[in-house]
Amino acid sequence: MRLLLFSDLHLDTSFRWAGPELARARRLALRGTLERIRDLAEAEDVDAVLCGGDLYEHDRFAADTGAFLRSVFGQLHPRPVFLAPGNHDWYGPRSLYRQVDWPDNVHVFSEARPAPIELAAGLTLWGAAHRAPANTDGFLDGFRVDRGGVNLALFHGSEQSELPYQGAGKAPHAPFRAAQIREAGLDHALLGHFHQPKDAETHTYPGNPDPLEFGETGERGAVVVTVRSDGAVERVRHRVARTEVHDVTVALGGVVHTGQVRDRVREAVADLGGMVRVTLAGEVAPEIDVRPEGLEAVAGHLDALVVRLGDVRAGYDLDALAEESTVRGQFVRSVRAAADLDEDERRRILITGLRAFDGRAEELEVR
Template sequence: MKFVHAADIHLDSPLKGLSAYPDAPVAQLRGATRDALTALVDRAIEEAVDFMIIAGDLYDGSWRDYNTGIFFCKEMGRLKRAGIPVYVLFGNHDAESEMTRKLDLPDNVSCFSASKPQTFCIDGLSVALHGQSFKQKETTTNLAERYPAALSNYYNIGVLHTALEGSAAHATYAPCTVDELHAKGYQYWALGHVHEFFQWTGPSTIVFPGNLQGRHVRECGRRGAVLVTVDDRGHSQVERLFIDILRWEHVRVDASACTSLIEVSRCIGQALAALLDEGPTARAVRVTVHGRTRAHGQLFGLEAQLRSEVLAQIAGIGHERLWLEKVQLDTEAFMDAQQSHERLDAFAELQDILATAAVDPEFVEHLRQKLAAFAAKAPLDLHPMVPLIDDIRNGQLHALIKRVSPGLLAHLQQQE
């Protein structure tokens, strides 16, 4: 038999950081989670799977647009016409959703109870699915320990939304351990909540499929679900299905050999062209320029100009499949501090001033006041992307001063 295991669809979840970048393909980004679900249903029908599992976070929190739920019903209707049942477990985001409680789903969709563990049996396949949905978002108890014992002569699947072993990147909802899951005696655990792919083998096959569609630059790389094939002996083979519509990437470009902003821009263009050669999937890209380079002084403070140069590169290599999220600079001056002292005393004196500025309370407060207007006007969805905004509000500007100082010296050296 074959089945699809998906999780963390976050249907109609907004892709974060859009308001800061007016050239973003907003319509494509906003429809990405829907298009990904449609692609998943297409693949399930194409593979003629026996059933589908959705292991939590189908919806995205308290999202109130019922068109989201209606769209999901439409896609489930396609699976119904293909004779494919669906088993849905509601996770922490679903527990906040009105649609979880009110929408009547097609009759091929079975939802796990939130009051206690529930078992669905597919007798024709000798499959038993065990699971419990979240009743409330803050579910921090170990749900798995209450799951029933495995049914003999059945292929047992545990469906669970969990921060397995307390994943540091996710809230510790329904925590448990790999050893606990193995001890249940189930053949397969269909997990959700962690947005990266993980798989453990042993007495049980334990899988996080990751989320269906990356939603921001911290969710880089290929995304999708898994196709599980089970042989006559009950052995499970897991195949990843990559069906994300827009893929987030973080590209690091070494500018060590560059001497000007234009050369850096061309290096970025070459890296992005190579990325497009990897496949037809559209990409949203953050570029970080790094390395000890003679271009460091010229780049200082010119992120916006460099972004425009890179956008021009993108226009020539495939604008319809590539979106630039951000260009950030992490370069270093080609000339070290000791060489700077030896070359020009005036620069050495300025360097000493900058070194003391970071620990001068009066200067730090003056700088904070100057930057406060910028922090007040910054869009809310930009705050997670730009830690500097919180640093300004908290008066924590020491790191900023230390980072800017070498660039300022290099820039002035180049002007000299």
Template sequence: MLKVLHGADFHLDAPFRALPPEKAAQRREEQRDLLLRLADTVREQGVELVLLAGDLLDSEQIYGETAQLLARALGSMGVPVFLAPGNHDFWSPRSPYARIQWPENVHIFHTAQAEAVPLPRLGCTVYGAAFTAPARADRVLEGFRAEGEGLRLMVLHGSTEPTDRYGPVPAADIAASGLDYLALGHVHTASGLNRTGDTWWAYPGCPEGRGFDETGDKGVYCLEIDKGQVRETFLPLCRRRYVEKEADLAGRPAAEVLDALLPREESPDCWRVTLTGERGEEEPDLRALEAMAKSRCYSLTLRDRTRLRRALWDRAQEDTLTGLFLRAMAKRRDQARDETQQTAVEEAVRFGLAALEHREDPK
């Protein structure tokens, strides 16, 4: 069994535009720290080979300290490291990949066509290809067939959507590739292991979220690969998660609902809370609420999707189908034995009014 670490989509030196400048700079520093955690993981897990499937950098603009730490961290792993540039960090003579002095254990693929690097000591051949422009619509694996000795592995940035303009690798090409494992990058959500034909493949997702389209734990895959079988372990590496929640006011004060939802002690995560449900006449003061709760998480964004509480029975005297419905339901409410039954009747009225008024939302 060959032990392999598969990572992708680090997007180092991302701008983090949604955060204040000082926190954006802090997040970039934390991304650099991620490289050290990655190197520690390689050593602690006994990894023999590292595959990095592109978009390691967010753009060709990279801070000097990031470039230095990247080369040092990859070199400290002490095992072969293969990197396939993606659409954000595509290879060109001006790219950081062409300017950085890389350690001997690091191999950067720099051609659009797949190339092979045999590793006899590990009993495998590693294939890879690079983006050489911000997009590529050609099918990288079209007509490709791995013929190397031992395990046949490939690292590639691309999309399994056949018509995608970012290196499409459709299922038929994967099945015909002759690969034992295809390490993909581009999709920022971990896919789990997949098998197409005799080829296993996966996206590890990004190891550190950058926005609320990248929620939850983020990390890399540690794989054990042999002929015909792959075992995967997801290793979370992120310093902070992006957490998205909804808070239904249900007529209660927004401050009370938010206080109950947020963690009691300061969270290292970035939170976005959407206030929903019915409220009184006064709209929630988002700025005041954020100030009240700012010590409870690293960052907090609030959105107001509440609705003014409607009087359920206002149209009961109308000479309409709605009025007839409300009068009938009012009798049921008056006959209810307890508050629980009254609440059930009111809920039924909300759904009934939504149907009569052709609304999707019963509230």
């Protein structure tokens, strides 16, 4: 059997980092991505489409999101679609899942314990739903399948060994250990929640199919999962988003005037498309203004350019300043002589103070 798995589309997300016009364009792009997932299901002639949760944003879904989802999934009829609500699209009294008159090929899992659906003779899909936005217990805690054949799970959850891999800030919603999959009698778990794609021996995270923020890496998209008669799976990833997202670091070492900062940003993004985040880094002379405001204008060919300060440091000649018979010179000498400061604190105090002497303390974040 061939299944198409996706998760974490996050329709109607706010895109807080973007301005109103770009945020609206990004939300429309997410809808286009779901339409391409539908087209991929038809082109690959899969037996069913599965969503591992966070299909939309419960707190902010648009007035026509339900109609849009009904239309897209209805166009797959009679091919079945299985939806396992996550923590952002949790199944509750006011859930969009309850409001839509779904076509009969769409099944929404609604229980906080895995419930079975027979996909074919000897092949069972066990799906579960988040019933609240937080504090959902592990779906596999105390669970075991009650039948033979091949058993798959579909849910939105946090594999515990993956939390450090995923990075800080990802809460352990519906936590589980990879070993619990086999302990429960399951052959494989098809999952949502982690936006970083991951193909493990016993489980699959497709990752969010369309970038939601800068810094996302990995071959994200929708996954065609071929399930063999012995429960083994083969996975092929397909890109379904048209969005390009790039992260670029622009080194400022050697610039001698403010205009060169603009030139280096322009050169760094000249051959890129879509959305680009530029991080400025390096040591610059204290008289150079490297504030990111206004630099976005150098790349009109992009959908968006976001410029931020990284490790940018003002390069003062401290030895020369310490020789001055001035208040500034005395400040440098005093800070350098302070025995109760470590080197990082000493540097921060020196740079902050010297900028204040120059009347330019607001231009660079002290790092």
